[in-house]
Amino acid sequence: MILEPASDASAPGGAAWSGERRDDARRAPASRSGAPASFARRGEGAALVPRPGPAARPFGIYVHFPYCTVHCPYCDFAVATDRAIPQERYTRAVLAELALRSDGFDGLEARSLYLGGGTPSLWDPARVAEVVAAVRSRFALPAQAEVTLEANPESADAGRLAAYREAGVSRFSIGVQSFDPGVLAKLGRRHRPGDAERAVRAAAQVVGNVAVDLIYGARRSTVATARADAERVGALPVTHVSAYALTLEGEVLAEETPLARLRREGRLPLPGDDEVVAQARAIRGALRRAGLRRYEISNFAREGFESVHNRLYWRSESYLGLGVGAFGCRHAVDGAGALRWGNARAPLAYLESVEAGRLPTVEEDRLGPRELAEERMMLALRTREGVAVEEVVSARRAEVAALRRARLAVVRAGRLVLTSRGMDVHSAAVERLMA
Ligand code: SF4
Secondary structure, three states: OOOOHHHHHOOOOOOOOOOOOOOOOOOOOOOOOOOOOOOOOOOOHHHHHHOOEEEEEEEEEEEEEOEEEOOOOOOOOOOOOOOOOOHHHHHHHHHHHHHHHHHHHHHOEEEEEEEEOOOOOOOOOHHHHHHHHHHHHHHHHOHHHHOEEOHHHHHOHHHHHHHHHHHHEEEEEEEEOOOOOOHHHHOOOOOOOOHHHHHHHHHHHOOEEEEEEEEOOOOOOOOOHHHHHHHHHOOOOOOOEEEEEEEOHHHOOOOOOEEEEEEHHOOOOOOOOHHHHHHHHHHHHHHHOOOOOEEEEEEEEEEOOOOOOHHHHHHOEEEEEEOOEEEEEEEOOOOOOOOEEEEOHHHHHHHHHHOOOOOOOEEEEEEEEEHHHHHHHHHHHEOOOEEHHHHHHHHHHHHHHHHHOOEEEEEEOOOEOOOHHHOOOOHHHHHOOOO
């Protein structure tokens, strides 16, 4: 049984893909180095920056707000639980980093802004307004562009949500995770099921475009709780759902988490693989019945509400990450290489670096043509858009036929698209198509 691990999830993100799976992607996939010599480092690269033109490629901007009230025991995101959040200082730092990095994205067309965390719903709305305005004006982000803010149910009352809308937010992503009190308790979440429902309804009244996250495969999760969660979400005014299996494997987590340790010590019984697959199926069925279509392995949307921001990741476009622990990626003009970097995960290190006028980069990877091609295929096959058949190297075309015969994939308008069964074995399918 091949499980589609949450760590192999929705988005380009760092040394691993892991943690609480929001519907965004915040880190870059582990990559080998070896970008082409044609890709210059920041400061060397003026010649690589294309002038704006009709063929300008799109990109997204991700801003990380690392502060949370508590650190959930399964979460390996860049998170801080300072009692007093340095709202002003952190905002200034993000704006300073924007000024430091933005030149590298000239010539691209900004399509979306995503404020993730951490818990961005703890960020003062007036500060969020400053950041949104700065990004808008620096990159001419269109007025109707998708601007998402992640919110936790306990910090998402109607007044606060309305203030975020005034700040320019047009979409909320609510961290529901589950409506089952036992599952929430085992995840270490503080909110109650009713809080989540209230937050979703309030957000829908404010902006009408609300995404939620669900987690399954956790302690106390069963097929019944997974189905009930999806049915309850499907009955709410929700446009988008991300559903991820809890991941605790050390090799995909950026940091050791308390639940991962308990698991390793044999003190955290979790549902087995077959049970987790059954839970995923129950969620898919309930969401389908509620009119939410699966358009990516772990993501579902009502028609027209697919995430603009995440699609940029899945289409292997560039992205600018700002803030503690954020990742960015800039593709070379000729598409033959990319530079991916990650910021300091410790707030103080991040703040001090930016305040001294230095980039807060702590890791950097250069990706070459072959790595990019493989990554593009891996990401594209997560989606219903699939990958152009011609992108499969000729030596592997026989595998395309084999996948079709096994009903794991179809070819539609020249694109290879995994079926639902194929998505369940995504990693294995991708491996067969790699050169
Ligand atoms: S609220 Fe979200 S980001 Fe913060 S610790 Fe919990 S899971 Fe992590």
